[in-house]
Amino acid sequence: AQKVTQAQTEISVVEKEDVTLDCVYETRDTTYYLFWYKQPPSGELVFLIRRNSFDEQNEISGRYSWNFQKSTSSFNFTITASQVVDSAVYFCALSPGGGEYGNKLVFGAGTILRVKS
Amino acid sequence: DAGITQSPRHKVTETGTPVTLRCHQTENHRYMYWYRQDPGHGLRLIHYSYGVKDTDKGEVSDGYSVSRSKTEDFLLTLESATSSQTSVYFCAIREGLAPYNEQFFGPGTRLTVL
Numbered sequence: 001a002q003k004v005t006q007a008q009t010e011i012s013v014v015e016k017e018d019v020t021l022d023c024v025y026e027t028r029d030t031t032y033y034l035f036w037y038k039q040p041p042s043g044e045l046v047f048l049i050r051r052n053s054f055d056e057q058n059e060i061s062g063r064y065s066w067n068f069q070k071s072t073s074s075f076n077f078t079i080t081a082s083q084v085v086d087s088a089v090y091f092c093a094l095s096p097g098g099g100e101y102g103n104k105l106v107f108g109a110g111t112i113l114r115v116k117s
Numbered sequence: 118d119a120g121i122t123q124s125p126r127h128k129v130t131e132t133g134t135p136v137t138l139r140c141h142q143t144e145n146h147r148y149m150y151w152y153r154q155d156p157g158h159g160l161r162l163i164h165y166s167y168g169v170k171d172t173d174k175g176e177v178s179d180g181y182s183v184s185r186s187k188t189e190d191f192l193l194t195l196e197s198a199t200s201s202q203t204s205v206y207f208c209a210i211r212e213g214l215a216p217y218n219e220q221f222f223g224p225g226t227r228l229t230v231l
């Protein structure tokens with residue numbers, strides 16, 4: 001069975017602070033895929049990034065960066081110089097590589113990020 | 118924009134009534150999913166489809182059924198709605214057949230069962 005834990009229920013920061021959202025996952029699959037999604041106050045789910053289990057390279061996209069470490073089963077997300085528009089719920093998700101449930105996404109409970117001006 | 122719409126967007130119904138939610142996509146994706154979102158649980162898979170008339174259960178399928186008679190439509194039915202089915206329902210598609218492809222979500226349907 002797969003499981004995703006986002007231990008931080010809610011984080012509040014002041015604009016321009018850096019913030020890291022933690023994600024720890026559990027799976028017995030050797031091949032799997034990790035994702036981050038953003039859910040702004042408007043409610044839609046926005047895809048941010050995908051990582052394959054065999055690719056541990058970190059990734060940077062503008063102010064966003066992701067740190068994938070298989071040794072600690074973590075896939076953390078850092079926002080540098082946060083902005084008010086980053087306020088949202090962020091979900092980490094895991095997809096099994098073996099086709100179980102049509103490669104469903106297993107979601108963490110989400111982290112609410114509040115960025116204050 | 119993955120061309121996914123959901124209807125209705127909001128619905129209030131009473132316990133014991135049947136409810137059908139519709140997901141419509143315009144790009145002929147093979148895989149479609151229904152999730153429900155509840156506080157503290159993130160999103161959980163209800164049912165999914167891997168083609169016309171090909172559907173299967175997810176983790177929280179009790180009380181739900183689905184149908185897919187056309188590629189573009191995936192219907193979720195609550196045969197007899199209960200208060201525990203009050204939730205936000207999201208439909209998703211997965212582009213292509215590769216298991217690593219990301220899923221894209223519709224705008225969601227907020228269902229309240231009184």
